[in-house]
Amino acid sequence: MADLHFSDAEPTASERRAVLAALSVDEASDGAVVVSHPRVVRAGMQRRKQMRHQLLPALHALQREAGWISPGGLNFVGRTLGVPPAEAYGVATFYEMFRTEAPAHELSVRHVCVDPICALAGAASLAEHLRSQGHAVHEGPCLGQCERAPAVFIQGRREPDRVPADGSGPDSLLVSVTASAPETPSLLRHMIGRDHGHSESMSMEAYRERGGGAALDAALSLGTDEVISQVTAAGLSGRGGAAFPTGIKWRAVADGEGPKHVVANIDESEPGTFKDRLLCELEPLAIIESIAVAGLTVGAEHGWIYIRGEYPLATQRLRYAIAQAHSAGWLGDDAAGSGQPFDIELRRGAGAYICGEETALFNSLEGFRGEPRNKPPFPTTHGLFGRPTVVNNPETLLNVNEILRIGPEAYRSVGTEGSPGTKLFCLSGHVGRPGLYEAPFGITLGELLGLAGGVQGTLAAVLLGGAAGSFVGPDAGELQLSLEDTRAAGTTLGSGPVMVFNDTADMSAVVERLAKFFRDESCGQCVPCRVGTVRQHELVTQIRRTGRSTEPQRELLGDIADAMGDASICGLGHTAASAVLSAMQLGLLGDTAS
Amino acid sequence: MTRSGENPRPAAETALVTLSIDGREVTVPEGETILAACTAADVETPTICWAPNLTPVNVCRVCVVELEGSRTLVPACSRPAEAGMQISTDSERVRHSRRMVLEFLGSANDLSQASEIADWSRTYGADPARYEGSADGGGDLPLRPEPERVDEPVRIQDDLYIRAYDRCVLCYKCVEACGDDAQHTFAIAVAGRGFDARIRTEYDAELPDSACVYCGNCVAVCPTGALQFRTEFDLRAVGEWRPDDQAVTRTVCSYCGVGCNLELHVQDERIVKVTSPADHSVTSGHLCIKGRFGWQYVHAPAFEPPTTSVTEH
Ligand SMILES: Cc1cc2nc3c(=O)[nH]c(=O)nc-3n(C[C@H](O)[C@H](O)[C@H](O)COP(=O)(O)O)c2cc1C
Numbered sequence A: 001m002a003d004l005h006f007s008d009a010e011p012t013a014s015e016r017r018a019v020l021a022a023l024s025v026d027e028a029s030d031g032a033v034v035v036s037h038p039r040v041v042r043a044g045m046q047r048r049k050q051m052r053h054q055l056l057p058a059l060h061a062l063q064r065e066a067g068w069i070s071p072g073g074l075n076f077v078g079r080t081l082g083v084p085p086a087e088a089y090g091v092a093t094f095y096e097m098f099r100t101e102a103p104a105h106e107l108s109v110r111h112v113c114v115d116p117i118c119a120l121a122g123a124a125s126l127a128e129h130l131r132s133q134g135h136a137v138h139e140g141p142c143l144g145q146c147e148r149a150p151a152v153f154i155q156g157r158r159e160p161d162r163v164p165a166d167g168s169g170p171d172s173l174l175v176s177v178t179a180s181a182p183e184t185p186s187l188l189r190h191m192i193g194r195d196h197g198h199s200e201s202m203s204m205e206a207y208r209e210r211g212g213g214a215a216l217d218a219a220l221s222l223g224t225d226e227v228i229s230q231v232t233a234a235g236l237s238g239r240g241g242a243a244f245p246t247g248i249k250w251r252a253v254a255d256g257e258g259p260k261h262v263v264a265n266i267d268e269s270e271p272g273t274f275k276d277r278l279l280c281e282l283e284p285l286a287i288i289e290s291i292a293v294a295g296l297t298v299g300a301e302h303g304w305i306y307i308r309g310e311y312p313l314a315t316q317r318l319r320y321a322i323a324q325a326h327s328a329g330w331l332g333d334d335a336a337g338s339g340q341p342f343d344i345e346l347r348r349g350a351g352a353y354i355c356g357e358e359t360a361l362f363n364s365l366e367g368f369r370g371e372p373r374n375k376p377p378f379p380t381t382h383g384l385f386g387r388p389t390v391v392n393n394p395e396t397l398l399n400v401n402e403i404l405r406i407g408p409e410a411y412r413s414v415g416t417e418g419s420p421g422t423k424l425f426c427l428s429g430h431v432g433r434p435g436l437y438e439a440p441f442g443i444t445l446g447e448l449l450g451l452a453g454g455v456q457g458t459l460a461a462v463l464l465g466g467a468a469g470s471f472v473g474p475d476a477g478e479l480q481l482s483l484e485d486t487r488a489a490g491t492t493l494g495s496g497p498v499m500v501f502n503d504t505a506d507m508s509a510v511v512e513r514l515a516k517f518f519r520d521e522s523c524g525q526c527v528p529c530r531v532g533t534v535r536q537h538e539l540v541t542q543i544r545r546t547g548r549s550t551e552p553q554r555e556l557l558g559d560i561a562d563a564m565g566d567a568s569i570c571g572l573g574h575t576a577a578s579a580v581l582s583a584m585q586l587g588l589l590g591d592t593a594s
Numbered sequence B: 001m002t003r004s005g006e007n008p009r010p011a012a013e014t015a016l017v018t019l020s021i022d023g024r025e026v027t028v029p030e031g032e033t034i035l036a037a038c039t040a041a042d043v044e045t046p047t048i049c050w051a052p053n054l055t056p057v058n059v060c061r062v063c064v065v066e067l068e069g070s071r072t073l074v075p076a077c078s079r080p081a082e083a084g085m086q087i088s089t090d091s092e093r094v095r096h097s098r099r100m101v102l103e104f105l106g107s108a109n110d111l112s113q114a115s116e117i118a119d120w121s122r123t124y125g126a127d128p129a130r131y132e133g134s135a136d137g138g139g140d141l142p143l144r145p146e147p148e149r150v151d152e153p154v155r156i157q158d159d160l161y162i163r164a165y166d167r168c169v170l171c172y173k174c175v176e177a178c179g180d181d182a183q184h185t186f187a188i189a190v191a192g193r194g195f196d197a198r199i200r201t202e203y204d205a206e207l208p209d210s211a212c213v214y215c216g217n218c219v220a221v222c223p224t225g226a227l228q229f230r231t232e233f234d235l236r237a238v239g240e241w242r243p244d245d246q247a248v249t250r251t252v253c254s255y256c257g258v259g260c261n262l263e264l265h266v267q268d269e270r271i272v273k274v275t276s277p278a279d280h281s282v283t284s285g286h287l288c289i290k291g292r293f294g295w296q297y298v299h300a301p302a303f304e305p306p307t308t309s310v311t312e313h
């Protein structure tokens, strides 16, 4: 690569220090930067890429220190990591949490969620109130705290990020239908009823007393083939939204050539979803254990956690858990006595829904713009750094722990034939008790709403699967919540959000906000989604304004939907019209005129 | 029109794959794309972001085709051809998505200088006016909000080329030419997200202050006139740009011993543009500042590259 050209802008001393601290690099007396980062990624890449995967941590450090990514700071990061400034700028401008213009204040920034559940709960007036108190406010998408709406996240300026509701409010509600029977799978079993503010319950010792570590022991004694065959026999499918069979994914990566990677996808940004946050906050060592199980089973050396930037408590607890796992010998050159090296590194996202898409996640983690890659090739052969990669949602990984604990047959004792096991549902909106509910697949929507204290008021609609999902009407109480039944009904469970709206909700405002969400979150790479989401939002806005839709408008919406669904690169574009179309069919967007 | 006919000839031992394009069997070397198979079957495929001398980025999606067994359409330009594939290139689904891509671009960009895209838009019946306000709002109803367009001033920052990003369809070709695929200068990249994504230098720095070395390779690959040589821009401004009156002469660049082929485009006895053939073995269509702009000495006594911006590499 040719020498890079930088402008004359220099970093401030504090920007330099912040970046060097974040990169765990040292500065020699002559100002040269000496990299002493313990983890070198050995995947046959050029040096540029070896360093470049630290771009996001470096940008986070600059943003926190200076309140923006200044030209001098960007130059310093680019020089240090070997990233051309135009590309580093392209990365910085991709994320909600990074600014590239100097802020007019020295304040931490309060991110206020304006997505549907928080909007119902008064997000707009909360934002107004915070502004009137002199706070810097940024209104943005779902913050993954829908059970305690309206949600706020504070992005710290020279102070750690934090969520005001953490520790101050009551604990989030957890309910599990299966927790009382030991021979059934239950992810929440040991999380329910514990004092989570109590740091001792987060220790390795306490975790072991709850039965922690058994999955790792079982995985090592069973070996790769047996673990994968149990996961396959249990019929486990991915819980991140796409429901891909986990056994097939693991087999393919186990059969691939090293070096290999395992990635826990904790980007959780689907509006209405907050389960992964709670799992990580309440049992972080189980997440670490499950990643180690995956890594040692498929023969990966590198484990990664990619967690959304707005989850400071979960991040802190996962970091603590990684440190404990090191001390316990689970991670390192001889991980858990397996004879194999395995380690886990944590990376924070910076505010971009699209980075939950697995290939966008790889690009983001590698220090490139979070633009999805075309598939094929698939991650199982060409994943992170171009190597075979298992990427799983943490709920999926915890299910593997349960399969290893009770065996595939007991695992299948709950759920349906086509969807064995349990599912975590995130209940929010107009229900009696919003919170996290674990229930066997196949529970009806009516039963689930009943568990959650029933609908408040008169039900208008339920949004299943989040922004990427679809609305069902008040008559859907009998709908069985399994993969096969929702598919047959033309809807989806997605990652498990269940957003409930009664007849006081302005449904056309909800739909317009969902359309805006896709317009804002499209990465912009491909034409059908980049322009289609804008045209869709414009049409929905217009229909809402007039209170009714005309035939040409409906035809245009259908044409846009078909093109986005058929010709987009990734799942964001493929699903960007589904909530809008279902709302139209249910009459949530006003009358239809000819 | 972009075509894949220039693809390198297969070595004798290369395996071949046979697939069906619109019911016709074609055989191409393994590793070739569906696009190459379409070309081999004499089926024309619209492309915007693909070029024979660049790595496919498959972002414009105008080349999509229907692949039997695939839930969605697939991009012909990048998807490798596999034995037994059943491809339809003219189904209702394919025509719909192609039309919509062209219509979307027409509704967002100034395509007045993108003659190929305009041709394809006619072929597929794209009607960007469908997105404009009024009529279907109906009678006394308020107008539909104006569809958002890519709104950008023309950037004229030197004598060599201009950038008019309201014409930019974000095909990534210039980024590729400036980066890994040719120049390795990385002066420009995509910045921003979604509809606000734009081609930018860092902080939108003026070109002479950026890493740009004025090789003009980005200009040569731009399909829309968003990047345009200053000569062409100035002639168009006075209505004097007449491609039909231009003669193209091939020569070899005399600045160094590499042997780059140049194509001199001459109008009214003046050189108005220099290109290099995309299939030329030395250049693959890419040149340096001397070959691309050094002809100015033919007309002016002293050729001075914009030294303020040229960095040593
Ligand atoms: C726009 C988009 C966003 C996504 N976000 C997430 C996410 O936040 N978490 C997640 O686990 N999967 C997400 N996915 C799905 C992932 O691409 C991938 O399928 C999943 O992580 C695989 O894990 P699983 O098999 O355990 O579900 C997203 C997909 C798309 C298209």
Ligand code: SF4
Residues within 6 Å of the ligand: A354, A371, A372, A521, A522, A523, A524, A525, A526, A527, A529, A530, A568, A569, A570, A571, A572, A573, A574
């Ligand atoms: S579908 Fe949307 S989010 Fe996905 S690659 Fe295309 S523009 Fe990006």
Ligand code: SF4
Residues within 6 Å of the ligand: B174, B177, B178, B183, B185, B186, B187, B188, B211, B212, B213, B214, B215, B216, B217, B218, B219
């Ligand atoms: S002229 Fe050459 S160096 Fe300058 S932006 Fe274009 S491709 Fe890059």
Ligand code: SF4
Residues within 6 Å of the ligand: B167, B168, B169, B170, B171, B172, B173, B174, B175, B199, B218, B221, B222, B223, B224, B225, B226, B227
């Ligand atoms: S400037 Fe031209 S080459 Fe670059 S992305 Fe835009 S249209 Fe493509």
Ligand code: FES
Residues within 6 Å of the ligand: A113, A114, A115, A116, A117, A118, A119, A141, A142, A143, A144, A145, A146, A149, A150, A151, A271, A272, A273
């Ligand atoms: S946190 Fe506001 S909708 Fe999820």
Ligand code: FES
Residues within 6 Å of the ligand: B046, B047, B048, B049, B050, B057, B058, B059, B060, B061, B062, B063, B064, B075, B076, B077, B078
């Ligand atoms: S030409 Fe194939 S996607 Fe652009």
